[in-house]
Each structure stands twice: as structure tokens, then as C-alpha cells.
Amino acid sequence: MNQPPDYESIPGTYVYDSRRGRMGYALNMFCMSLNKVENREAFKQNQAVYLDRFALTAEQRRAVLDRDWLGMLKLGGNIYYTIKIAFCDGLTFQDVAGMMSGVPKETYAQMMLAGGRNPAGNRYKSGHG
Amino acid sequence: MARIVAGIACSHVPAIGVAMDRGMTGNDYWDPLFKGYGRAREWLANLAPDVAIVVYNDHASAFSLQIIPTFLIGVADQFPIADEGFGPRPVPAVQGHPELAWHLAESLILDEFDMTIANEMPVDHGLTVPLSITCGQPAAWPFPVIPLCVNVVQYPPPTGLRCFKLGRAIRRAVEEYEGDLRVVIYGTGGMSHQLQGERAGLINREFDKAFLDGMTRDPAALTKITHTEYMREAGSEGVEMVMWHVMRGALDEEVAEIYRHYHVPASNTAAGLMILENRSVR
Numbered sequence: 001m002n003q004p005p006d007y008e009s010i011p012g013t014y015v016y017d018s019r020r021g022r023m024g025y026a027l028n029m030f031c032m033s034l035n036k037v038e039n040r041e042a043f044k045q046n047q048a049v050y051l052d053r054f055a056l057t058a059e060q061r062r063a064v065l066d067r068d069w070l071g072m073l074k075l076g077g078n079i080y081y082t083i084k085i086a087f088c089d090g091l092t093f094q095d096v097a098g099m100m101s102g103v104p105k106e107t108y109a110q111m112m113l114a115g116g117r118n119p120a121g122n123r124y125k126s127g128h129g
Numbered sequence: 130m131a132r133i134v135a136g137i138a139c140s141h142v143p144a145i146g147v148a149m150d151r152g153m154t155g156n157d158y159w160d161p162l163f164k165g166y167g168r169a170r171e172w173l174a175n176l177a178p179d180v181a182i183v184v185y186n187d188h189a190s191a192f193s194l195q196i197i198p199t200f201l202i203g204v205a206d207q208f209p210i211a212d213e214g215f216g217p218r219p220v221p222a223v224q225g226h227p228e229l230a231w232h233l234a235e236s237l238i239l240d241e242f243d244m245t246i247a248n249e250m251p252v253d254h255g256l257t258v259p260l261s262i263t264c265g266q267p268a269a270w271p272f273p274v275i276p277l278c279v280n281v282v283q284y285p286p287p288t289g290l291r292c293f294k295l296g297r298a299i300r301r302a303v304e305e306y307e308g309d310l311r312v313v314i315y316g317t318g319g320m321s322h323q324l325q326g327e328r329a330g331l332i333n334r335e336f337d338k339a340f341l342d343g344m345t346r347d348p349a350a351l352t353k354i355t356h357t358e359y360m361r362e363a364g365s366e367g368v369e370m371v372m373w374h375v376m377r378g379a380l381d382e383e384v385a386e387i388y389r390h391y392h393v394p395a396s397n398t399a400a401g402l403m404i405l406e407n408r409s410v411r
Contacts, residue, residue: 007357012327013365017284025194032193034214070326079325079366080189080282084214093144097329097397108330112394116332117323123361 011125012101014073024076027064030054031081040088069100131229131303131310134410135176136376136384137169138344138403139259141185141317144396146218146258149266162400165390166262169402172387173263174271179310180226181274182233182299183256184375185317186281188213190253197283198245200295202237203252203276204230211251220257220266226273229306233275236302242295252276259317262402281318281369289371290352296378303379316376320391322398323364331364332399337391340370341403345386348377366398381407 007015014020030051033039043050051061063071064085072082086096098108101117111117123129145162148154154163190211192198205225210217237244256276264271277299280286287295296314303312320340323331340363343351352374359368387404394400 005357007360010328010357010361010365012329013323013360014326015284015360015365016282021194021283028189028194032189035190035212037212037216040214073325078189078194078282081194083324084189087214092396093324094396097324100325101327101329111330112332112397115334115393116321116397116399117328117330119331119333119336119362122328122331 009124009126011122016078020076020078022076024078026055027060027072027076028078028081030056030064031077031084034084034088044088069096073100131306131308131312132410133300133303133312133314133379134178134407135313135387136380136405137173137259137263137313137315138373138376138401138405139262139315139317140319140395140398140400140402141255141258142395142398142400143213143254143258145400146254146261149261150219162392162395165392165402168388169263169390169404170265172404173313176311176313178272178313180229181272181313181315182277182379183259183274183315183317184277184279184372185255185259185315186369186372187278188253188255189282191247191250191278194283197280198278199280199287200242201245201247201278202230202234203247203250203278204234205248205250208250208252208274208276210257211253213253218254218257220261221269223252223256223260223270223276224273226275229303229308229310230275232306233299233302236305237295237298240298240301242298250276255317259315277375279372279375281371285356286368286371288352288356289354289374292371292374293348293352293378296375296380299375300379314376314379316373318369318372319363319367320370320399320401321363321367324366324397326365328364330397332393333363333367334393334399336362337399337401341389341391341401344373344377344403345384345405348374377405380405381409383408
């Protein structure tokens with residue numbers, strides 16, 4: 001077995017590498033379809049029916065319908081793709097970033113205004129460094 | 130012959146485009162960022178380049194995961210504005226420079242940089258936001274643009290060193306061109322930011338400052354930064370700073386730093402802007 005890549009030691013981060021690329025292809029290509037206005041309308045009209053057009057796993061389907069943003073990343077979603085679902089919902093990148101980091105919108109916005117998340121203590125999963 | 134006269138490093142945060150498109154640049158949140166752009170716009174208007182090469186990444190707009198070009202050059206007459214999922218930005222379409230673009234494509238490939246060539250391609254905020262930042266809101270962009278895309282979405286992006294070497298090759302190619310053109314090159318993206326996961330919102334001022342200093346004084350040292358170091362120190366999306374190396378590689382070893390502006394936050398991101406002039410052509 002290969003060693004896990006060194007970036008796996010970074011906490012709270014889902015690097016879109018070959019493993020996730022293979023897992024998430026259909027999920028991300030569904031998201032890509034939302035670049036077309038007619039597809040956005042069809043998705044908004046009946047989400048479950050629209051998703052039938054794509055070969056998502058049951059878990060990926062649930063994550064999309066539940067707007068489980070972290071879950072989508074864990075199932076191979078790429079943020080530049082999954083954010084297109086958020087745009088359909090009228091959400092911003094900052095709204096979704098707050099949800100992924102598990103804090104209320106205002107708390108996240110305040111953190112950013114105060115200079116963002118400090119790298120100290122956030123470099124390694126061990127919490128050191 | 131054609132000459133690269135200056136380089137511009139510029140973040141391409143989509144929310145900056147939204148702020149301009151919706152007339153929000155004067156509010157308390159955006160004003161400190163936009164105040165820092167005035168000088169860059171004046172400088173660029175005075176410079177009046179004949180053409181710009183814009184190094185940027187597509188964000189699931191022109192390219193999906195179906196085909197992922199590592200380096201791509203756009204050779205079209207015109208590039209329409211992409212719909213990224215919320216309608217196209219209300220900005221002018223981008224005029225290309227097919228003659229120089231084709232020359233670059235041929236020259237780079239023969240110089241062992243295996244470019245993908247795009248005859249048709251919409252362009253997204255990665256390209257249009259730096260144009261908006263540096264040109265404001267004109268009815269038409271003031272110069273033609275050659276889009277040069279770098280993959281930073283699917284891991285791994287090309288290394289910083291490879292990007293720097295591509296910059297060197299772009300310079301050689303520009304200087305072989307027979308037309309008398311003054312060219313600027315943009316390196317876009319960055320600075321520190323993370324858009325995903327529990328660690329979203331990471332900003333590293335110290336890293337960014339050192340990176341800006343290094344861009345001027347010691348760009349070769351910066352080319353040694355690994356992808357993991359970018360992601361750990363500057364956030365998972367901070368790795369897009371490799372694109373600045375293409376711009377820097379196309380400039381002289383010694384450059385004059387004309388201007389820099391750094392502001393946190395622009396949405397989830399540390400926004401940087403830097404202007405470097407080639408001393409050899411001043």
C-alpha cells in the first residue's frame with residue numbers, strides 16, 4: 001500500500017485528488033449541469049427527478065437533497081462544483097463556508113472581519129503547529 | 130519586436146466582481162478594498178498596453194472534469210462571459226489577440242511546453258475580476274486579452290517551478306514576435322484562502338507578506354514551495370498562487386515594485402494586488 005499523501009495531515013481539508021476525483025465524478029458533473037439556466041429551473045422544480053439524470057450513489061443523493069455540504073466533500077464533491085447547488089439556493093460562498101465550519105453565519109463573518117481563521121493550531125490534525 | 134513591460138498579480142475573488150456589478154463598492158465592507166485599486170487603475174491607464182496575457186484558472190465554467198488541461202491558451206477572436214451558475218457577469222465580452230496567441234501556442238509547444246489550444250471558450254470570474262479590478266467598468270475592455278488557463282482544481286496543479294519556467298518561455302516567445310507590441314501579463318488568484326471543509330476561512334498574513342516580498346526580491350526561492358506547504362500554510366485554495374509564478378517568470382530577474390495592496394477579508398479570501406515593472410524596458 002502507498003503511504004497516505006502528506007496533505008492528509010491537514011485538518012478539516014478535503015484535497016480534490018485522484019481518489020476523490022474517482023468517487024465524485026458523477027456528483028460534480030451533476031453540479032456542472034447547473035451552469036445552464038434551464039437545468040437550474042428543472043432542478044429547482046423537482047430535485048429528486050432531476051437527480052435521476054445522474055449516476056449518484058444513494059449517499060451522494062441524500063447529501064445533495066439534505067444540503068449536507070461537508071458530506072458532499074467527503075463523498076467526492078469538489079467545492080467549485082458543489083457551490084453551484086448553493087447558488088441555486090441563493091446562498092453565497094461565505095454562507096456555505098460558515099456551514100461547513102459549523103458556526104452561525106454571523107460568527108463566521110465576524111471571524112473573517114477579524115482577519116480570518118488563524119493558522120496556529122490548524123496546520124496539523126494533531127493540533128500541533 | 131514585442132516586449133513584456135510589466136506584470137500584475139491580482140486575486141480574483143468572485144465577490145469582488147459581484148460588489149462592482151451591484152454597485153456596492155462604496156459601502157463600509159468593500160470601501161477599504163476598493164480604495165486600494167485606484168492607483169493601479171491610473172497606472173494601467175497610463176501604461177496603455179497593446180495586449181494582456183491573463184494567467185488564471187477556470188472554476189468549473191468552460192471546463193468540467195470531463196477534460197482537464199493543465200496549461201491552455203485561448204486563441205479565439207472573442208471570449209464570451211461564462212454563466213457560472215448565477216448568470217453571466219454583466220461585463221463586456223473579452224476580445225482576443227489571435228495572431229499573438231497562435232504565435233505563443235506554436236512557440237511554447239516547440240519550446241517543450243505542451244499547451245492545449247482553445248478556439249472557443251467562455252471566460253469566468255478568474256479572468257474578468259482582475260480586469261474589473263484594474264480597468265474599472267468600461268463599455269469595452271481597453272486592450273485585447275490572451276487567456277492562459279492553469280488547472281488548480283484537480284490535484285495536482287503544475288508545480289510553482291514549472292509555472293515559473295512557463296513564464297520564461299512566454300517571455301522568449303513574446304520577444305520573437307515581429308509585431309511591435311507592449312504586453313502586460315497578469316498572474317491571478319490567491320492569496321491565502323480556504324473555501325472548503327471545517328478549516329474554511331483560513332488566512333495567513335505572514336505567509337502572504339513573505340510571498341509578496343519574495344515576488345519582488347527572490348522569486349526563485351518561492352518556486353520551491355510545495356503544494357502541501359501552500360495548502361497547509363495558505364489554505365487549500367491558496368495553492369492557486371502557483372499562477373503568480375507564470376507572471377513572475379515572464380519578467381526580468383530584477384523588477385521595480387510599483388505598487389502593492391493587501392486587504393482582509395474579501396469574502397473568504399485575503400485579496401492581494403501587486404504591480405511589477407521590467408527595469409529593462411522602463
